[in-house]
Amino acid sequence: MDLMSIDYTPFLLSFKLATIVTLILFVIAMPIGWWLSQTKCRCKPFVEALTSLPIVLPPSVLGFYVLFALSYNAPIGAFFEETFGIKLVFNFTGLVIASVIYSFPFMVQPLQGGFETLNKNMLEASYIAGKSRFETLLRVALPNIKPAVLTALIVTFAHTVGEFGVVLMVGGSIPGETKVASVAIYEFVEVMDYPQAHIYSAIMLVMSFSVLLGVYLFNQRHKRRIGVQ
């Protein structure tokens, strides 16, 4: 079998999904990670437990709740369909929403961890210089935790590419719409098309490894350049 004859649509779909989810999560999760790293609020453990839930919940449980919440029978799903005429399940939009929830901890935790390692006096020096919290976040905090930002982006991306259970529950397997690479592999195995499953799996494996290797190489170089604090 030659590589040109492989249908790459599921991969493209996986990457499109992962890119969109990563961008959305970076915007949503960054302020939350920042807040978690700075707050002394008593509610912090509850927020942390809530944002970490997707790590421990079986994807099928999460997928089930998301499916249930977004379907036409639930208020959210009904509202979107009646107001905007948008269906939220068994299409790409549903996948994006489900993946944002599912990958949330993978963005928040590295960012929060990075922010927590920052020298508190450095942030205070920025406040004393007259800069707001937001400006301090953008110009001082983020540039000083580049490895954590990169880790958060890549791990979120990789985790979204690698998800299976949630995607299957919420999206099903509609070619070109919700049939991402992991689902495609599952279906090849189900119909015993092992050669195709092998090729798909090998591509996923090599790509995942290269991405992670890239991250660790960058982080090592960065540490050497900026000096470990």
Next chain:
Amino acid sequence: MLEIKIQKPLKGSVGEMHLDVDLSIEEHAFVALAGPSGSGKTTLLRILAGLETAQGSIYVSRAVWQEARTVLPPQKREIGFVFQEYALFNNMSVEENLLYVSKDQKLADELLEMTHLSALKERLPTTLSGGQKQRVSLCRAMMKRPKLLLMDEPLSALDPVMRTKLQQDILNLHKTFGTTTVMVSHDPSEIYRLAERVIVLEQGKIVNDGTPKEVLLKTQGSQKFSLVGEILEIIQADVIYIAVISIGQQIVEVVLDSDEALLFQVGEQVQISTKAFSPSISKLS
């Protein structure tokens, strides 16, 4: 004129205590805050900067920084702050660290010139020595032309030679910019050289307040030559004993008789005095 009336309960290293300070400081003064660690010096400095909350009021030349209802955030106070561990922005070059505070290129150039840092302005902070970092931090604190310059043990992480150099820089900047300066320090020689007033805090209260001469020179008024030191070791040599005592950065030996040797213990703080009418003094080669 700086008027401070501040109360705050603190959990110090020796249990609960109450920071209770009522203090006024003249404009353009250089004041040292001294006292044992855990006495509330740093907390007082941070309250002045707006980095910590407390009950009470702070007025700076008739402007309200803190009162019953209003508490100005650090952003709105005209202060410069020098941290013990520099706290530079590691993602910015030396020059960018200064320009981040204010886009006043002329002032930045001037400050870097004054502190002999011009050649290093493109460098990242992580490539600098401790003394260089603290000079950058000092320059950065001056970029807002602050009314009040606050320094939290700025030189304690540096070696003695570098300290002396930086003390000169601090004094120059204090005079050139006419700031009111409050510095936390443990080093008597540093306080003596820089400050015109020393305030000693203990357990959150002011226990001494005066000129460095009044506060630091314990032999004031007598002809005695007296130093405070710590006993490092007591050695028996035949029938006499020798106490090895550290005074400042020097080690000296003092002869004790056997009765005296029983009185003292290693680790004790002691006063060494002699009624020398004219101690001999000579230059170091």
